[in-house]
Amino acid sequence: MQVERLFEIVFILLHKEKVTAKWLAEKFEVSTRTIYRDLDTLSSAGIPIYTNKGNGGGISILEGFKLEKTFLSEAEQNDILFGLQCLEATGYTERSQALNKLGQLFRREDYNWLQVDFTPWGDQGNVENNFNVLRHSIIHRQVVTFEYYSGMGEKTKRCIWPYRLVFKGKAWYVEGYCLLRKAIRLFKLTRIRQIEQREEGFQIEVLEEKRKEVKEQPETKPEGNLISIRLWVSKTLAYRIYDEFEVEQVKLLEDGNFQVDLDYIEYPEDDWLYHYLLSFGKEIEVKSPESVRIKLKENIQAILQFYNEAGALQK
Structure with missing residues (x-):
């Protein structure tokens, strides 16, 4: 300042x-x-x-x-x-x-040569409000409380000492010391509701010490068994290939379609993974491992059964 x-x-x-x-x-x-x-x-x-x-x-x-x-x-x-x-x-x-x-x-007329926009498409009013409250709380070293929804939909009440705002992986996070977990955590701003800046403050020196003592464990990291996956992806989804995967993970096949090899570090085997694969529709095929192929088919069959039963009830 x-x-x-x-x-x-x-x-x-x-x-x-x-x-x-x-x-x-x-x-x-x-x-x-x-x-x-x-x-x-x-x-x-x-x-x-x-x-x-x-x-x-x-x-x-x-x-x-x-x-x-x-x-x-x-x-x-x-x-x-x-x-x-x-x-x-x-x-x-x-x-x-x-x-x-x-x-x-500076007597400069060329300072508007660049426009940087971190905001995603669509209505993100909640994120903007969360960002502004957290920014003010970080600068003035004030405690923040909010409701937080995990990746599994679990709601918890959190009270944190906010340390900094982080933009990573196309999303905003706040890093801070969580009084509930007694640990340094990352909270995704889109999952924060009912945020409130409290009057009580905290000492930045104490927070710095806790950051040194406690190993950072991101609040939003999906849990599960980490695996490697090989995918076949239709060339009709080329725009998603180059938006969502690293060049080193993608191999262009002779027929114009793609083979994608996903590093096990980034893709845990849980519901999040299958929801993501289903978002590709029929333009994707899991080549390996077989366990993922089987579970993906089970998810598809469950969806089909749900719509069949819903249709029967409507009749």
Whole structure:
């Protein structure tokens, strides 16, 4: 937060003739002592800041000073703007404002060359709300409670010390210390409901120690026996092949169809696996192992039986 405040102070000084430490302290909701420390930091970085005491005094910056010539190289400017563009994609509106201000501050007109969007297609209002609550709780080190639904549909009440937000595998997670499990866990934001930021806080030093002591066990990892699978996939699903599998896992056959070999590390043998395979419809065939072929057919037969019985009841 200090870095963002420093940039904001420089931006204000470049656009105002003079301000007071008290005015800056009230704007950023910090003490005047903190503002003076920020000014010392900026001066040490080569920013020509002047302070005049007494009636009509205040804080000012050398007229004609240009930030990009003495503070940051062009490459460093690009890195900062790129980072803010990535943060803007999370929906953090303050970062969008900072991005516009820094673009002006650096006298840059090309800072919108990239758009990063982490949000999936469809309505994800619940995820956005969860993200914003967790972001605020992480920054202010406040406890969070919520209802959490596991991959098997089990609902539990959780209370965590949130540490950081993680984007992995096309989804957002929050990493934190779970008071229920007494362990560091990852929680998928789409499975979080009734989130609430509590008034009580926690010490980041204690959380850091727990992260060192407790082995991370992702809350969303499917359980089951890990196996290797070989699939035949129709060429009509080529778009899914290259979206969902690594190039090294895919072999193009002479007839244009595909052979896919899945690493056992990523594909546990449980209901999640069979639901995933069924999503390919008739355009996929399990070649091995035989146990998966048999269980997949059992799932198909169960679905067929369900629809036959439902149809009979409707008659």
